[in-house]
Amino acid sequence: MATRSEQLQRLWHQYERENGGIPSSPREVVRWAMAKSLLVAPPVDIVGALAEEMARALREEYRTDANGRRYRVNHSVKITRDGVQTSLWAELETAPHEHMVKAFAERRRQIVGDCLQLKVDVDVYNENHRAPAKPMVQLVLNFEDDIAELQALGGGRAA
Secondary structure (H helix, E strand, C coil): CCCHHHHHHHHHHHHHHHCCCCCCCHHHHHHHHHHCCCCCCCCCCHHHHHHHHHHHHHHCCEEECCCCEEEECEEEEEEEECCEEEEEEEECCCCCHHHHHHHHHHHHHHHHHHHHHHHHHHHHHHHHCCECCECCCCCCCCCHHHHHHHHHCCCCECC
């Protein structure tokens, strides 16, 4: 039996085939799939939906310190309780040190994972789209200059 993600991926690819592979939004594909009765709206878990909304809001909250640096207020750490993965959130100003160490390490692992996947994607694209008139997509994964440039331009400072 296919997972929910695999089912949605199949629908995406079916839509792509039927519509010539043009870039599309997930919202368009969901409307198409529902109109064709290929996808039914799941029952809504109200607490889960509101918890996701709260997590998004927590992720989006920023403050400015006395030096004018804009920082993220809330940080999460993933834990498993009774076999269920969840996230514990805490404010940067009041969180226990160990929570922040774990939160920063998790964020760094996410960034490294994203960079690895981006490199693989670029490598696969370059290998499969070689043409004399097309330059290969270049990828630089050293962000030191980017960060220095953004900081010089006031990045991280309040607007």
